[in-house]
Amino acid sequence: xxxxxxxxxxxxxxxxxxxxxxxxxxxxxxxxxxxxxxxxxxxxxxxxxxxxxxxxxxxxxxxxxxxxxxxxxxxxxxxxxxxxxxxxxxxxxxxxxxxxxxxxxxxxxxxxxxxxxxxxxxxxxxxxxxxxxxxxxxxxxxxxxxxxxxxxxxxxxxxxxxxxxxxxxxxxxxxxxxxxxxxxxxxxxxxxxxxx
Numbered sequence: 329x330x331x332x333x334x335x336x337x338x339x340x341x342x343x344x345x346x347x348x349x350x351x352x353x354x355x356x357x358x359x360x361x362x363x364x365x366x367x368x369x370x371x372x373x374x375x376x377x378x379x380x381x382x383x384x385x386x387x388x389x390x391x392x393x394x395x396x397x398x399x400x401x402x403x404x405x406x407x408x409x410x411x412x413x414x415x416x417x418x419x420x421x422x423x424x425x426x427x428x429x430x431x432x433x434x435x436x437x438x439x440x441x442x443x444x445x446x447x448x449x450x451x452x453x454x455x456x457x458x459x460x461x462x463x464x465x466x467x468x469x470x471x472x473x474x475x476x477x478x479x480x481x482x483x484x485x486x487x488x489x490x491x492x493x494x495x496x497x498x499x500x501x502x503x504x505x506x507x508x509x510x511x512x513x514x515x516x517x518x519x520x521x522x523x524x
Contacts, residue, residue, distance in 0.1 A: 330439070330456055335426075337363040341399060345392050345416055346406035347372035350430055354404045355385060357440065366400070368392055369407075392416060397423055404440075406430045433457035442467035447479035448486070473521040481520075485513050 340363050344351050347369030355376065358365045366386040367376055380387040388396075392412050397403055397419050403426075405416045410432065417435035420427035429435040433456070441452035442463040453466045492505045 330454070332441075332452065332454070334450065334452075335361070335402075337361040337402070339364055340401045341366070343368060343397065343400040343403045344406060345369065345396075345403065345412065346430075347376055347387075348406065349373050349375070351404075351406035352376050352379075354406055354428075354430065354440070355379065358404075359384060363402075368396060394419060397425060400425070402426050404428045404430065405432070405435075410435075431457075431460075444468075444471040444474060446474040447482050449474070449478065449482055473524045475520050475524050477520075478517065481513065481517050485510060488513065 337358065338361075342358050342363040343366050344355050344358070345368045347367060351367065351369065352373055352375040355365050355367060359379075365384075366388060367380070368388045368390070369376075370389060370391055372380065372387060376385070376387070379385045392405075392407075392415060394415070397416070403416060403420050405413045405427070407413065413429040413432045413435045417427050417429060417437075421437065426438050427436060428438050428440055433439070436457060439454055439457045441454040442460070443453075444451045444467045451467075451470050453463045453470070455463045488509050489506065492502055492509065495502065495505065497505060
């Protein structure tokens with residue numbers, strides 16, 4: 329059983345080993361989380377070349393070698409080589425570093441879920457790396473339910489919660505206020521999602 333978690337990666341140095349379109353998808357996800365991304369690959373696809381040329385990522389133009397994980401906090405491998413995946417996994421494990429090998433669950437310490445996003449809301453779907461196609465289809469279904477006004481409704485909940493937390497009502501009083509004030513807002517969101 330996995331422990332689901334959302335990581336804060338602001339300004340965190342992350343390495344992506346591989347330069348193809350799958351690597352590009354992983355790079356985009358890391359950039360969305362404000363990570364500092366370096367790609368390590370002998371060649372890169374057009375999208376990664378654009379990100380390199382625009383200064384959004386760094387590119388080390390060669391294959392993986394022992395010691396390449398020095399200075400990074402998280403690594404993703406997106407290569408076609410089981411040997412490279414294993415080498416990266418072993419070094420990352422030795423360093424206590426989270427590692428994901430795309431399509432290689434055996435050489436992964438974490439899995440990247442399919443994520444439906446709307447503003448601050450993120451709904452993650454994972455099959456622990458066993459059925460990524462199903463995870464993607466479920467994400468697409470959930471995304472279809474996230475209506476256009478959802479961000480404004482989420483902001484109303486955030487503001488109400490912030491006001492309640494600031495009150496001097498004690499833990500039980502705050503819990504009751506949250507339930508009383510937030511439940512109608514949540515029910516409204518769920519009704520709108522059901523009707524989408």
